[in-house]
Amino acid sequence: EADIYQTPRYLVIGTGKKITLECSQTMGHDKMYWYQQDPGMELHLIHYSYGVNSTEKGDLSSESTVSRIRTEHFPLTLESARPSHTSQYLCASSDAQAFAPLHFGNGTRLTVT
């Protein structure tokens, strides 16, 4: 069973605040990802990392930033939250094998008022 943890599960915050969404995995996976999902819509990749000190932007433009200082930790930061950032944020990781599935955390549902 995959062990990937996201905190907080729910966050309601005012416009202009800086927030960090935490994601940690205990499987030693090199690859980690952040997806964004609006209700009833597909998941969109916003950031990914292939290992420590490696981060790339995904297909969906995002004002968030990420860091990968440790293999197990992949936090996402919004410097100044806006109502348009309201969404569900899903963190995932995968093994380095050629055909390895993504394992997801339970997500953070962010509401910016």
Place this chain on the structure above:
Amino acid sequence: DQQVKQNSPSLSVQEGRISILNCDYTNSMFDYFLWYKKYPAEGPTFLISISSIKDKNEDGRFTVFLNKSAKHLSLHIVPSQPGDSAVYFCAARDQLYGQNFVFGPGTRLSVLP
């Protein structure tokens, strides 16, 4: 432009019968296909996958079929159980851009007792 399509937003099936969820894709460079199940307020859970060199993969009650010529993927669940009620996402990976798994919008399956 949606590369992975799930044209049925919802599906209802009687308990014990077969559930068939469908997925169509447009990108011929996809080499790895996956199905995920998602309950409310949880992250997607990996169910089953298939590589492009196969046309069928089976795991217990779940079977995935791949028709590359038609660019069509399906998930069969038999027999269906009430606990299978969830949103099912089809996902595919582009072999040229292996970091990105592209997701469909999901199909909500309801298994009626």
